[in-house]
Amino acid sequence: MIFPKEDKMQGQALKRREVIRRGLAMLVFSPWLGGSPWLEKPRLSEGLSFSGAKPLYLNQNESPYGLPPRACQAAIEALSQAHLYPHEHYVELKEKIAARERVKTEQVILGAGSTEIMTMAINSFGKKGEVVMAAPTYFDFEYYASLAGCRMKKARLDKNYRHDLERLSAAVTSRTSLIYICNPHNPTGTVVGGQELKLFCQKVLAKYSPLILIDEAYYDYVDDFSYESMISLIREGYHVLVIRTFSKIYGLAGMRVGYGLASSETIKTLEKVSTNFASIAYPSLKAALVALEESNFLQQVKEANARGRKFVTKSLAEQGYFVLPSQTNFVLFEIEGEAKQWAQHLEKLGVYIRDFQFNNQNWLRVTLGRQEEIEIFLNRLKQVKSSYLKLNRLI
CATH class of the missing domain: 3.40.640.10 (Type I PLP-dependent aspartate aminotransferase-like (Major domain))
Incomplete structure (x- = not known):
């Protein structure tokens, strides 16, 4: 499990549920609360809402953990x-x-x-x-x-x-x-x-x-x-x-x-x-x-992000990509072909990331989302890469 363990967050999870019960107004301020990785472990076998109707936005470097419950x-x-x-x-x-x-x-x-x-x-x-x-x-x-x-x-x-x-x-x-x-x-x-x-x-x-x-x-x-x-x-x-x-x-x-x-x-x-x-x-x-006062919450987010960053970097490297060593909540990696085309193909599969071109190289940047989101992204990326390789073999 690359994200925070559930037992560390039970106290905050209970507070968060209590806040949620206060009304729908909370959703205006914290759209991620309904599916925080700190509330429940991802279960890919049960199916994911991101896989079809709901797009995956990994292009804005937003935090998938929401704001501290007390701040909300x-x-x-x-x-x-x-x-x-x-x-x-x-x-x-x-x-x-x-x-x-x-x-x-x-x-x-x-x-x-x-x-x-x-x-x-x-x-x-x-x-x-x-x-x-x-x-x-x-x-x-x-x-x-x-x-x-x-x-x-x-x-x-x-x-x-x-x-x-x-x-x-x-x-x-x-x-x-x-x-x-x-x-x-x-x-x-x-x-x-x-x-x-x-x-x-x-x-x-x-x-x-x-x-x-x-x-x-x-x-x-x-x-x-x-x-x-x-x-x-x-x-x-x-x-x-x-x-x-x-x-x-x-x-x-x-x-x-x-x-x-x-x-x-x-x-x-x-x-x-x-x-x-x-x-x-x-x-x-x-x-x-x-x-500003929620130092424990922020430290747990930092640690979870570091684990997610390590997982994504390793996974992309294993797929053959050149990955830059990131110190942020996103990862940039080099691809073959035009980055914009790869990004457009990923969008058609419901995954939004950012594309860049510099130094005569093509790059994609992905935000470190929740574990199940990242696994979906990696799977979709494999599909796009496979299509790209098939196309180039035909050419």
Whole structure:
């Protein structure tokens, strides 16, 4: 069994059932609760709803474990206060994050997901000069930078499909106003070691003055000992913005809560293009406040994800695929043929994943879903590969 054992979760399972009985409103906030792997073991012999009528979405890197039960309950209870503006809890969440990360409250900014803060940085800093990023990188960043009319310079990944810090450094000039680094990297799932990245930031900022935006959306999944958050640079006064999200390991993707950490001066600049607390709903803030306290729940999710990641990596390698070593809740692997065609064939079989093309290679990225979901994906993938091989033999 690659996911958490049932006996470890009996207490939370009972709480979750109790919350479920409170009404259908819960389903609005936690669509996964009805089939959490922590409530029951998968039984493939009994048949699965995903196999036909219900598509399998393994393309958005959402958590299959839902949000912590107490966070879900807090969101539901907040509905009775939905007629009130959430300013008080907006400030409370900033204070709690600041205390945890050992920065001042004025060094924290909240947004409707980390993407909102990312766009603030693009509009506040990126438009002033050139934007430097990896190729490939997180699609949303490149999309919003393009939408804002930013001039972009891209640096290829290194031979290990990580950020190539030498190439990135060579791309930086006096015209550079924003540097974007997602670490762990999306879509490869690889990481750059903390000391390497810290030295890169220090060297660049000793010579130039861009804002270095570090996207740590998948920070909580990492178990590589060389990895390190760049929040320490913010404490030391460097011109760095770190963004994180509640959408991944916290399971609040649909609630849209993210945060950024930087100097108070940088936060003030970002706030000029933000909508302040108005972009985050009251139930979302309440859920996030409680989720921050659920360390046991989060640790169990992290451990389950690591087991699932190991299983998927091994299974794909056994099927003959080149698989990148991921530190996230997704896995990227290389295929023969056009990735888009493979993804389209998988969609016809009810499985949605992401396709990529870079370095003259074709790749597919799969989110680490529940065990039974992953087994269905692997079976469907075998079907697509078999069809591809037959077609090529005919040609």
